[in-house]
Every structure is written in structure tokens, then in C-alpha cells.
Amino acid sequence: MSSPLPLMSTSRASPVITMAGSRFFPKSSTSSQTFTTQKGSGDPTRASVVHLLARAHSLPCSAAFQAFMQLVQPTARFQLALDLLLPLLTSSADLAQRIPVSFILYSMYAPYPISLNPFKSVLYATFVKERELAIEISTEGGFSEREQLVWVLWKILKGDGNDIGPYSPSTLTKSPLPPELRASCLFLDEETFLENDPDHSVAKSTITAGEPKQFAEQGASKNLLPLLPPATETKITREADRENERIAQAMKLVLAARDRALTLTEQRTLTPLIPRLTSPTMITSVDLPPIVSYNPNIAYQIVIALLMTLPNNLAQDISVYLDALTILPPTLPSFDLLGRLLRDTSTIPDYSTGGKTTIADTVRSEVLGRFIHESIKWLDNAERDEHEGLVSDDRFAKGVQNLCRFYSSLLKLSIVDAASDADSTEMSHFTLRHSRFEEANALYCILASGRFDPFYTAMI
Secondary structure (H helix, E strand, C coil): CCCCCCHHHCCCCCCCCCCCCCCCCCCCCCCCCCCCCCCCCCCCHHHHHHHHHHHHHCCCHHHHHHHHHCCCCCHHHHHHHHHHHHHCCCCCHHHHHHHHHHHHHHCCCCCHHHHHHCCCCHHHHHHHHHHHHHHHHCCCCCCCCCHHHHHHHHHHCCCCHHHCCCCCCHHHHHHHCCHHHHHHCCCHHHHHCCCCCCCCCCCCCCCCHHHHHHHEEEEEECCCCCCCCCCCCCCCCCCHHHHHHHHHHHHHHHHHHHCCCCHHHHHHHHHHHHHHHEEEEEECCCHHHHHHHHHHHHHHHHHHHHHHCCCCCCCCCHHHHHHHHCCCCCCCCCHHHHHHHHHCEEEEECCCCCCCEEHHHHHHHHHHHHHHHHHHHHHHHHHHHHHCCCCCHHHHHHHHHHHHHHHHHHHCCCCCCCCHHHHHHHHHHHHHHHCCHHHHHHHHHHHCCCCCCHHHHCCC
């Protein structure tokens, strides 16, 4: 089985759907009765999603998901999924609608492990229910269309939902399944999808190797139901339910922080929950750069939480986030974040030695040098683009000035040493090349003299 792909690359062909009645919504001879009462809703977004789902039977699942993402604003997606998509998934609606709903609920959180998907328990409960019904029909000698839905849910819960993206619900429902993919042969680890155990690790769905063979050997006896894993009712306390709601709200704010600056109220809501989002981590290294750009204070809290909750299994997980810091662009939010980290003396585990270190020492040794190197490369590319007429703003000039000021502040705080060739050689060459800028010229004088000079620093 192929592993899940990044969210935006799940589709081989991803048509953009902007309005109902386009070429992507062909006229259907069958009308959906599932949303009869909802089509009269005064909410135009809800009505558009209803229309999308009613016509999505001929669209690739990935196209239906991208249409949903375009129709619904980021801050409204989770609530709309609760109000509209979940009831449809658990209803007896047509499979051509339940399949794209399943894929949308999965794809909304596809960049993260399936165990972190807030809809996983409903997806699993539906899988168990539909699987039992399909097997009951098969033991009587019949064949149920539910078999295809069971297989789709099985793929999603295993984390391979991206494999379904290129296919339309109509194609999936009409495609016959091989014997080894019939409902009686599909198994999942039940405990993986329980939500009331806060300590269970990020689990992976497993297939029991021996059970399919047992079912195949006993298929003739038509006594398969006692061998099925029983559907258990997960009891969630009111406190746990409120906590899950808070975590879901925090996840929504993290996603929003990648696209815009959060309000003070939103920051106050998110900040105390950041440790819960990083142990186990629900934030990927890909999330960091846009969060830094719009919300450097939130990014600082996230990095601190990540460094303080060192994973017990894979130390390189932390290095992935540190690597993301090294390729931040040389902008004021980036300098603000790095400056705060380099001054933070909080004690954290040392993932290389197993001992103790500080945040400042870790960032100094693992991030700073590469960040300076990548910033210089970024500015060289910006200068070339400016000479070629590809950009008309002052990103290059501002970048040179801000990088020189940032490096000067590092000298003032003795974080880097002007007399150290390892610390200053690359920056000396950079400031010499761009000495036409006052800030670069003043910094070069300091680096060339090999000592910190307040006279030149006052010019920066």
C-alpha cells in the first residue's frame, strides 16, 4: 500500500469547482432526497455544499474535497462538518454521497496521522457497523453495496485514503472487489480508535494476518458473525468531551495562524493549549514557516513546547523542526523568533547526548549558523531577481539591512564572536560585497577589526 501523500498532492487531476452547474456538475437523472429539508436553508455556503454532495457522484473524490475547501471558509469547515457531513455519513444515504463525505472528513486532516483526526471515532464506528451488515448479507448468500463503503473506510482508517482520491464515488461503487478485499477479510485494531485513553500513542492501523484465512476456511459454515470483533460503545465523560472540544478549537486556530494574524483573544485561547498540541505533536514542520510569518509569538510558544517535549522514540523528530527554522526567510518575524530563542536559557533535554542543555545553546549550535547561510543565499537570489526585473519591491535592500542589524545584536549579546573565523567569515564576505549599504559597511568594519566596537555599532 502506498503511504499517504501531502494534502495538496492527493489528486492526479484536481479541477477547480467554483459554481454549481459547471461542466464538473453534469445533470444527474437521480435526485437526492437526503438533503431535501436542508436545501431550503438560508445559509448559501451550506446550500452550496449540499449541492456539491448531491452532484459529486461523478467527480474524483479529491476534486470534491478541493471544491469543499474552496466553498467553505477555513474557520467554518469544522463546524459545517459536524452539522452536515457527520449526519450524512451515519445515515442510510446513497453510497455515492457517503463515500465523498468519508474522503472529505479524512482529507481535512490528511497532513496528520489518522489517530489525530477528530472524526476518526465516527469513521471507525461506521466501518464496524457497515462491515457487520455486509457480512450478515454475505452469509445469507447475497452481496451488499456496503462492501465498497467498508473498503473505502478501511483504506481511510489505515491512513491510505489518498489512494481513493483519483476515483469517483460512482466508479468505486460499481467496481467489483476481489475476494481478499471483501468485508469479512478487512480488519482494524479496535483500540487504535478509542478516544478515552489519553495516554495511548500515535497508533497505526494493523491487519491481522491470520484472521482472513480463518474466515476463508470457515466461510462455508455461514457462522461468521460470532468471530467478528464486537462493536463497543466508547464512553466519554463530559469533562473529556469539553477537553476534546478545546483541542479541536486549538487545532482550528493553528490552521488559521498559517494564513493570517490571530487576534489577541484567539492568541489567549490558543497559547495555554499549545503543550497539548505538541505532545503528541499535531503540528508539522511544514506549519512553522507560515506561522512564523503571521504569528511569531505563537511560533515561539510552539517551538518552546516542541523542544521541551522531546519524543521518547525518535530524536530526529526534533531535528525536523530545527531544520525548518534554518530555512526561514530573512524577515523581521524570523529575526524576532530567532532572537528570542537565542536568549532563552530554559533547560531542555539534549537529544544528542541524553543529558541537559538550554534552548539558547541548542538553537545556537543547530540553527543559527545554517540560518545565516540560508539567509545570505535568499538575499543573493533576491538581488538576482531584482536585477532581472522579476520583482519591483525592496525586499533585497530591506533584507540586507535587517540581517546586518540582527547580526550586530548578536555581537552585542556575545552570542557570536567577531574574532572567531567560524562565526564571522561568511558574514564578513557578505557585508563587504554589500558595503554600499550603511548597515553592511558598519558591520564589516566591526568584523574586520575582530572586536566589538560601539562606535561602529552605533551606526547600525
